[in-house]
Amino acid sequence: MTWQGWAEIAFTLSVTIALGWPLGLYMARVWTGQKTWLDPVAHPIERGFYALCGVKPDEGQGWLGYASAFLMFSGAGFLLLYLILRVQGVLPLNPLHFAGMSPHLAFNTAISFVTNTNWQSYAGESTLSNLSQMAGLTVQNFASAAAGIAVAAALARAFAANRGEKLGNFWADLTRVTLYILLPISLVLAFVLLAQGIPQTLAASVDAKTLEGAKQTLVVGPVASQEIIKQLGTNGGGFFNANSAHPFENPNAWSNLIEEIVMNALAFGVFIAFGVVAFARKEARALVAAAAIIVSSAAALIYVNETLPTPALVHAQHVVATPNMEGKEVRFGAPSSSVWTAMTTGASDGGVNAMHESYTPLGGGIALFLIKLGEMTPGGVGSGLYGMVVMAIIAVFVAGLMVGRTPEYLGKKVEAREVKFAVLATLILPTALLGFAAIAAVLPEALKGLSANGPHGLTEILYAYGSAVGNNGSAFAGLTANAPWWDTTLGIAMGLGRFAYAIPVLAMAGSIAAKPKLAPTAGTLPTNGLQFVLLLLGVILILGGLQYFPPLALGPIVEHFQMLSANR
């Protein structure tokens, strides 16, 4: 560990969290339909969208209408993407003549990108045409991110409402978030990334003759335009197999810093926008604090572990045994890789700049733990916020039980119905994760895909289902996932993690919106101070920790002690 390493980690996280404020204040304007300086360009396009779709943007939807629109939009996206991936072989912009995907791979990939997971059972550079990358995947990078932010906006309006019924209009939220936030930021930052060296061309490959006379085929493509929205929308699906470890996705320290900041700043921005719209700025700050504490501690712990000596280096003669450089790029080293890993697993992004499978047991284990906490630190854009609000509701409920008083959150009484929906949402993650993992751990068809035995193999299974159901998308990539069992079950897990979470949240929002907005009284638990942050942290860690402690103990924790004894 070096002081530069610690400085880099601290700097990256502070800049990211600080940028949440301006982004969030702007986003609140977009959610509430106020004027922005982009109006002259974006407003006519926005109006065109509504006219062609035949929607009235001011017509509010109840939770059921909002949820139906969200489901229909995701369903349409899934069908279109599935179709493109299956028939890419006969579509244009396919100079390397890639065939269409198999049914199970296309199913997995389509659901993966529609649910903002971006789990990749394939290697982009040897599977996908430029058309599939652009008109297929880039589109869902925007659409799934915008849909997630829309659901968060609906939840914010529910808390602002006083005996209201409407949560806003899904189509308007979707359109405005895309045209006023995602697209303009991507357009500008795509060029910043380009200037660092990320390619952007419609060509697919270039042949080089090396100085020693060998042939090397360089795969290029429209990478920059996809790279920026991959990070901004907490999608994480790489153009290339190696994701942001690939020098064409992430060429240097600056591109790395920008990609890191972008993958968490907007998610923090959603927290701030929620605070503005729900009239709860201080309470939103408490949510930001809880998320920031967890992701920062995780980054520090991963850094400590990645600078531990590893047995293979310790026992080789004359080798400097640290840092753990297997799976890491020289330009990033341990600090850039560690902070990235905490941010990508805390944010449900899932892009990687180093290979998690080759991390030390606890380095990779903390990444897995962050995913299992439920992707809210700060989580995916939109989905992180509603995940955190669900936790806050459970926290006030727990506090209410202690003092025997009906709890309130942000001026709304939290009663049986809301708590049931909140708990229903939080149950999806452990049910799907542990359920599928338990079957996979004994099913020969599933075990064929593993690249390791013992605790590391168990971690591979846990990581795969955690990543899928948490809509993260990063992997212990030794797992050979492109097989019917893994493609199908991971696809189902991704769908459950997205929709079986968001629908109860919207139902909860509907019930919250209908309640009267109460002024706080002397008996109201303050939800904006240190006390509440600690309570919230306790709930998050106990829910995450207790549910998963047994499998974590058998996976990363046991492997850590095996490693320590092997180092002797």
Add this chain to the structure above:
Amino acid sequence: MNMLQHLRPALVMMVLFTVVTGVVYPLVVTGVAQVALPYQANGSLLKDAHGQVVGSALIGQNFAGPGYLHPRPSAAGTNGYDATNSSGSNLGPMDKKLADRINGDAKTLNAESSAPIPADAVTTSGSGLDPDVTPANAARQIPRIAKARGMANDAVMAIIGRATEQPALGFIGQPHVNVLLVNRALDAVRPLPHRS
């Protein structure tokens, strides 16, 4: 029906998203990039005097001859540095295959020099296409390169120094030496006697 009323907006919206974010947006970025930043947009390609592309400044390559700076081991493709197959080894820290590979590579490197081997010289990168080595790894190879080319150690060291990048702002990222830039500079200063 509640769901059916959303059918038209869902389908039309998906088409609009495809046109705006999947066609117009990437094509606008491509068009502007090809005019304003053609070197980066086409992959930071390096060419020799005859215009032949010798590689990308950003993508690592295999170098085996004693007169060249050697890259890290690579897990991309069967022979390493296959830019159509970016990949890490994905071997866990306790994997015996990892220990065997590192032991084998360390034996070869120990035969070459008695200096300690930096970790990056025996580990594969995340992409398998790492264009860089650490300054310590590069420094360890100076005597071999100098001997093969009949150059002074200091001259090789100076070339490596010019291809070394320091962390941004002094603390973001790690110092690194670009292997291809060093090898191009070496060939320019003192071509190898026998080029195949």
